[in-house]
Amino acid sequence: MDSILRQGSKGSAVAELQQLLQSKGFYTGKIDSDFGVGTTNAVLKFQKANGLVTDGIVGSSSWAKLRAVVPTTTSQGLPTLLPGSKGAAVAQAQQLLKDKGYYQGRIDGDFGMGTRDAIAAFQRANGLTVDGKVGEQTWKKLQAPAIADVTPPVTVVEIVRPPSPSPTPVTPSPSPTPSIFVPTPTGTPTSTTTGTTGNTSNAPVTSIPTASAISLVDAANSYSRARLPNQTAALNNLQASVTTEILQQFFQRWQIASGQATTATSLQDAFSGYNIAQMLNQNLALQWLQSQLLPQAIAQFRQDWSNLNAGIGTSTPFTPQPSPTPSPTSQLQLINLTDAVKVYKRDASQVTALENLQASIPAQTMQQFFQRWSLASEQTAIAISLVDVFQDYDSQKLPSQITALQWLEKELTTANLEKFSRDWQTI
Known part of the structure; x- marks a missing residue:
C-alpha cells in the first residue's frame, strides 16, 4: 500500500513522488526526499491538472494518476519507458543495463528510482539527453554491443616469474555472473601486521581482508585516494607481467569509460583516475582486464599489494626492498x-x-x-x-x-x- 504523503513527510516515498512529478513536468526542484513547499506546490498543480481534489495530500488517487503512463512506442516497436512504468519492457531495459554494468538491483519490471538513476548514468556516459526515460535513442544504445574489442583476439603467452618466498595459493572464485567484489572467506582468521611485533595469538585479528580478497576494482577504489608505495609497486609489477596487446586494449577501454581525450599509458595513471562519476563504466574495464590476467599474475599482484614494505623503484619486479625502521604512521594499514x-x-x-x-x-x-x-x-x-x-x-x-x-x-x-x-x- 502506498504511503499517504503531505507537507513535512520525508523518506524514499517522497523521493519517488518528486521523481514522478518531475517526469511529468510539475516539479523542477531537487530530489531530496523532503516534502517541502516546492513539492507541495507541484502536487497542487498536478492535482488541479488531473481533476483531483486539490488538497496537497498524496493519497491513492494521486498515486494512481502519477503512475499512469501514456503508452507510446518507438520506431522499433518498443514502448517509451519512464518512472512508474511496469512490465516486461522495463525488465528488458533493466537486464540490458545490468549487462552493461549500470544497474545492480533486481530485475522486477518496476521502473523505480534505482532504474531511473541507472538510465541517467547510461545516458550521460553515451552522450544522450539525460532525462531518465527510455526512448528510441536510449533503446538503440542499450541494444548495441558493449565496448567492442579494438584488436583481434590475441594468444596470451604465459610469463614465468621467479618463485616468491612462501607464496599464498589463490583459487579463482568461479561464478557464472561477473563479480566485482570478492568477499573474504569466513572461518579462517587472518594475520595482519599492525605495528606490534610478536603477536602470535590464535584469536581472530580484526583487519582488512587478506591479499587473496583484493580485486582490481577494490584496488582502484583504494589507490585513487591513498596511493601508497606498496600499491604503486604492485601496479608497476602487474603491468610488467601483462602483454602489450592486452594493455593497449585495456587503456582504450579505460579511455572510453572515463570520457578522456587522451589514452592512459600506465596502470598507475589509470587507477589514479578512478572516480565516482565514471565508476560504473570503469568497473567494466577493470573487470575485463582482470579476466585477461593469468592466475599467477593476479596472485602475485595481490601478494605485492599487501606487502607494506614494498616501494617504488625496486630493482627486481617481485622482490620488495627492505624499508628502514618504519615510523608508527607508516605502519598503519589504511582500511576502506x-x-x-x-x-x-x-x-x-x-x-x-x-x-x-x-x-x-x-x-x-x-x-x-x-x-x-x-x-x-x-x-x-x-x-x-x-x-x-x-x-x-x-x-x-x-x-x-x-x-x-x-x-x-x-x-x-x-x-x-x-x-x-x-x-x-x-x-
Missing part, C-alpha cells in the same frame, strides 16, 4: 569501508571506529549516504548510523550496497581514513 564491512564482527573497537567516523563527517553527507544505503538495501526506513549499516550488510542478496559504500568512501578525507583505520585496528 568496503574492506571493513566484510570483516565486521561488532567488536568494541569496530563500533567505536564507526561512531567516531560518523561524527567526523558532515551531516548532509551522512544523510545522502543513508538515503543511498536505504535504496540499495530495499528498505523503506532510512538508516541512522554506520553501526546499523554494517550490521545490515549482505553482499549476496544486496550487491548494490557496495556501490553506496564506495560513494561514501569518495567523500572521506585522508584524515578521516587514517583516524578510522587507527580506531578500527585498536585491540
Whole structure:
C-alpha cells in the first residue's frame, strides 16, 4: 500500500513522488526526499491538472494518476519507458543495463528510482539527453554491443616469474555472473601486521581482508585516494607481467569509460583516475582486464599489494626492498569501508571506529549516504548510523550496497581514513 504523503513527510516515498512529478513536468526542484513547499506546490498543480481534489495530500488517487503512463512506442516497436512504468519492457531495459554494468538491483519490471538513476548514468556516459526515460535513442544504445574489442583476439603467452618466498595459493572464485567484489572467506582468521611485533595469538585479528580478497576494482577504489608505495609497486609489477596487446586494449577501454581525450599509458595513471562519476563504466574495464590476467599474475599482484614494505623503484619486479625502521604512521594499514564491512564482527573497537567516523563527517553527507544505503538495501526506513549499516550488510542478496559504500568512501578525507583505520585496528 502506498504511503499517504503531505507537507513535512520525508523518506524514499517522497523521493519517488518528486521523481514522478518531475517526469511529468510539475516539479523542477531537487530530489531530496523532503516534502517541502516546492513539492507541495507541484502536487497542487498536478492535482488541479488531473481533476483531483486539490488538497496537497498524496493519497491513492494521486498515486494512481502519477503512475499512469501514456503508452507510446518507438520506431522499433518498443514502448517509451519512464518512472512508474511496469512490465516486461522495463525488465528488458533493466537486464540490458545490468549487462552493461549500470544497474545492480533486481530485475522486477518496476521502473523505480534505482532504474531511473541507472538510465541517467547510461545516458550521460553515451552522450544522450539525460532525462531518465527510455526512448528510441536510449533503446538503440542499450541494444548495441558493449565496448567492442579494438584488436583481434590475441594468444596470451604465459610469463614465468621467479618463485616468491612462501607464496599464498589463490583459487579463482568461479561464478557464472561477473563479480566485482570478492568477499573474504569466513572461518579462517587472518594475520595482519599492525605495528606490534610478536603477536602470535590464535584469536581472530580484526583487519582488512587478506591479499587473496583484493580485486582490481577494490584496488582502484583504494589507490585513487591513498596511493601508497606498496600499491604503486604492485601496479608497476602487474603491468610488467601483462602483454602489450592486452594493455593497449585495456587503456582504450579505460579511455572510453572515463570520457578522456587522451589514452592512459600506465596502470598507475589509470587507477589514479578512478572516480565516482565514471565508476560504473570503469568497473567494466577493470573487470575485463582482470579476466585477461593469468592466475599467477593476479596472485602475485595481490601478494605485492599487501606487502607494506614494498616501494617504488625496486630493482627486481617481485622482490620488495627492505624499508628502514618504519615510523608508527607508516605502519598503519589504511582500511576502506568496503574492506571493513566484510570483516565486521561488532567488536568494541569496530563500533567505536564507526561512531567516531560518523561524527567526523558532515551531516548532509551522512544523510545522502543513508538515503543511498536505504535504496540499495530495499528498505523503506532510512538508516541512522554506520553501526546499523554494517550490521545490515549482505553482499549476496544486496550487491548494490557496495556501490553506496564506495560513494561514501569518495567523500572521506585522508584524515578521516587514517583516524578510522587507527580506531578500527585498536585491540
